[in-house]
Amino acid sequence: MATIKVDVVNTEESIFSGYARFISLPGELGELGILPGHTPLITRIRPGSVHIEDENGHEQFVFVSGGILEVQPGTVTVLADTAIRCAELDEVKAEHARKCAEETLRNTNSNIEYATAQAELAYATAKLAAIAQLRCRRQRR
Numbered sequence: 443m444a445t446i447k448v449d450v451v452n453t454e455e456s457i458f459s460g461y462a463r464f465i466s467l468p469g470e471l472g473e474l475g476i477l478p479g480h481t482p483l484i485t486r487i488r489p490g491s492v493h494i495e496d497e498n499g500h501e502q503f504v505f506v507s508g509g510i511l512e513v514q515p516g517t518v519t520v521l522a523d524t525a526i527r528c529a530e531l532d533e534v535k536a537e538h539a540r541k542c543a544e545e546t547l548r549n550t551n552s553n554i555e556y557a558t559a560q561a562e563l564a565y566a567t568a569k570l571a572a573i574a575q576l577r578c579r580r581q582r583r
Contacts, residue, residue, distance in 0.1 A: 443463055443497075443539040444478035444479070444564075445461040445462060445463055445478055445479075445497045446461065446462055446465075446476070446478040446479075446480075446516060446517065446518055447460075447476070447516060447518070448460060448461065448462045448465055448485055448494060448496045448517075448518045448519075448520075449511075449518070449519045450459040450492060450494075450504050450522065450525055451518075451519070451520070451521060451522065451525065452522045452523070452524055453523070453524075455527040455535075456520075457504050457526070457527060458494060458502055458504055460496055460497065461496065461497040461516075462494045462495055462496050462497060463477075463478070463495045463496070463499070464476070464477055464490065464493075464494075464495040464498060465493065465494050465495075465518055466488065466493045467487055467491070467492040467493070467494070467506070467511065467520065468487055468488040468489070468490035468491070468568075469486075469487055469488070469490055469511065470485055470486040470487065470488060471485075474487075476513055476518055478516075480512050480513050480518075480533060481511045481513070482515065483512075484510065484511065484512050484513075485510070485513070486508070486509070486510060486512050487504065487506060487508055487509050487510065487511050487520065487544055488503075488508060489507050489508050489564060489565050489568035489569075490523075490566070490568045490571065490572060491503050491504070491506075491528060491576075492505075492506055492520060493503055493569070493577040499506050499516070502527075502528070503527070503528035503529075503549060503575070503576050504520075504522075504525050504526065504527055505524075505525070505526045505527075505528050505568070505571065505572045506520060506522035506523070506525050506570060507522065507523045507524035507525075507565055507568075508522070508523050508524075509521050509522035509523050509525075509564075510558065514547055518544060528572050528573065528575075528576045529576070531569055531573050532575075533570065534570040535575050536566050536570050536571040536573065536575035537566075537570065539565070539566040539569075540563060540566035540567060540570060542562060543546070543559045543560075543563035543566055544564075546558075546559035546562075547559045547560065547563065563566065565567070570576070
């Protein structure tokens with residue numbers, strides 16, 4: 443089966459580097475699926491889970507807070523603001539962050555605080571969705 447080189451990096455380290463059969467991730471305008479031979483593109487990505495089916499058929503999940511996706515012939519690069527292996531996400535911390543952001547949204551009078559709280563809420567909600575997705579996949583096995 444054909445594969446494509448995939449690199450998922452954040453500002454500090456490489457989170458995944460290898461060959462994959464398929465990659466899906468949250469693009470700015472919706473979910474993107476990338477197969478070998480995909481048309482070249484560059485786009486922004488939203489917070490969410492990057493799903494990688496590696497060359498051996500194993501699934502890898504990486505949470506990204508946003509960033510840039512670049513697809514070139516034979517190579518996919520995800521340049522993430524923050525990238526964390528989904529297995530390393532802390533559900534309790536993410537739930538606490540979500541509640542704090544919701545509280546701030548209810549109690550702020552400042553447009554700047556409101557916008558910041560909205561971004562924090564989106565980030566925490568995306569983390570919780572990634573954790574739930576990973577839990578669901580584990581239960582199916």
